[in-house]
Amino acid sequence: MTDTRYLVHGVFWDGPQPASPVPGQPDAGRAVLRLQDPAGAFTELALDAGTRLGFRLVSRGKHCLGHHKVHGPADRDHVVCPDRATAARGSQCGPCFAVDDSRLIHDFHRGGRVPPGLRAYLMQPHWLYVATFANGASKVGTASNLRKWHRLAEQGAVVARYVARADDGRVVRVLEDLVTRDAGLPQQVRSAAKAAGLTAPPPAAALDALNGRLAAGVRNLLGGAGMEGFEVVDERWPRPALADAACTPAARHAYPHDLGSDAHGFRIASLSGSVALARLDGADLEFVVNLGELKARTIELGDHGSEVPAVQEPLF
Numbered sequence: 001m002t003d004t005r006y007l008v009h010g011v012f013w014d015g016p017q018p019a020s021p022v023p024g025q026p027d028a029g030r031a032v033l034r035l036q037d038p039a040g041a042f043t044e045l046a047l048d049a050g051t052r053l054g055f056r057l058v059s060r061g062k063h064c065l066g067h068h069k070v071h072g073p074a075d076r077d078h079v080v081c082p083d084r085a086t087a088a089r090g091s092q093c094g095p096c097f098a099v100d101d102s103r104l105i106h107d108f109h110r111g112g113r114v115p116p117g118l119r120a121y122l123m124q125p126h127w128l129y130v131a132t133f134a135n136g137a138s139k140v141g142t143a144s145n146l147r148k149w150h151r152l153a154e155q156g157a158v159v160a161r162y163v164a165r166a167d168d169g170r171v172v173r174v175l176e177d178l179v180t181r182d183a184g185l186p187q188q189v190r191s192a193a194k195a196a197g198l199t200a201p202p203p204a205a206a207l208d209a210l211n212g213r214l215a216a217g218v219r220n221l222l223g224g225a226g227m228e229g230f231e232v233v234d235e236r237w238p239r240p241a242l243a244d245a246a247c248t249p250a251a252r253h254a255y256p257h258d259l260g261s262d263a264h265g266f267r268i269a270s271l272s273g274s275v276a277l278a279r280l281d282g283a284d285l286e287f288v289v290n291l292g293e294l295k296a297r298t299i300e301l302g303d304h305g306s307e308v309p310a311v312q313e314p315l316f
Helices: 092-099 101-110 116-124 146-154 169-183 189-198 202-224 241-247
Strands: 003-014 032-036 042-046 052-057 067-072 075-079 127-133 138-144 159-166 230-236 263-272 276-279 286-290 298-301
Touching: 042 230, 067 092, 067 101, 067 241, 092 127, 101 116, 101 127, 101 159, 101 169, 116 169, 127 146, 127 169, 127 202, 138 146, 138 202, 146 159, 159 169, 159 202, 169 202, 169 230, 189 276, 189 286, 202 230, 241 276, 263 286
Parallel strands: none
Antiparallel strands: 003 032, 003 298, 032 042, 052 263, 052 298, 067 075, 127 138, 127 159, 159 230, 263 276, 276 286
16 A cells, blocks of 8 residues: 555444453454545555554645435445545535535434435434543434444544434434533534543543433433433443553653644554554654544555654653
8 A cells, every 4th residue: 555645534433333342352343544545446444453554644735535425324425526626624625515415414303405315314213322532521412323333433432321212313313402402512522622631531430420420411301302203211332442542541642743744653552533542663652643633634655653752751
C-alpha cells in the first residue's frame, strides 16, 4: 500500500460484535482505517493492538468523500465525488451533500419525505441508548438493529446502556428528542472532547455509576411517555476489549502534532472509537491520538515516524 495516495474515510468498527465478553479474553470487536485509492477502490487497514501506522499528509485541507444511496437495511452504494472536490462542509462538497440519502434521516420523524430505500432502512427496529464518555459527558443516541453494537463502538463510549427498543426509526427519533427535551441529555459529544477525556479518564466505576443513574432516569421518563411502538429495556453495551486500555486511568499525554500536515508514525496500543492510545518510536510514554482528524484528508502510507516531544511527567 506504500507510494499510493489514499483518501481517508475514517475509522470503522465493522467486525462482528462480542457475543458474550469474558473478562481477560479477547472479543471479536475489530476496527479498521478505511482508505479510498485514486480509482475509487477501498482498502481497509486493520487497527489491532500492536499495529504500526506510518503516513504523511499529501496536501493540506480536506476532500469530498462522495455520498451514499441507501437501498435497504443492509444495502447501500457509495458514490465517488465526480469532481474530486474539496470538502465544503464536514467531509462533503455541496453537490454531494445535497444528494446524500443520509441527510434525510434526521427529518423523517417530523414528516420529511424519504426515498423508498431509505424508508426500508428506517423501518427496521432501532435502539435508544445512553452513552457516557471519558470526560464524563453523556448523550442519548440511536442505532439501527443491524448496527446496534457497532454504532457505540464507533462513538467511542466508555460505558453505555440501551434504554428502549423501538419498532422503527421514526419512533426512536421521537423518543430521542423527548429525552433531550425533558431529561436534558444532548445528542452529540464533540470528538475533540472525547479525545481530551482519554488523557485522564476517571475510574470506570465512577463513569458506570453516572451512566447507570442517567439510564435509569431515561427509562422512568419513557415509562410515562404514553407512546406506542417501543418497549423500555435495560441492557448493557459490551465495550470492545481493544478499548479497555485507553479507558483505564493511567499517565498519558495528548498527541502534540497536527495530523493535518507533515509525517507521522506510531504503534497503536488501544483504540476507543476513533481515538488511539499510541507509543512513539524511541519513547516509553503513551499519547492519545485522535485519528478522526484524518477523515477526508489525503495520505500516503510509509515508514514514517513522529518526533518525540519533550514532556514533563506528572508528579503524584
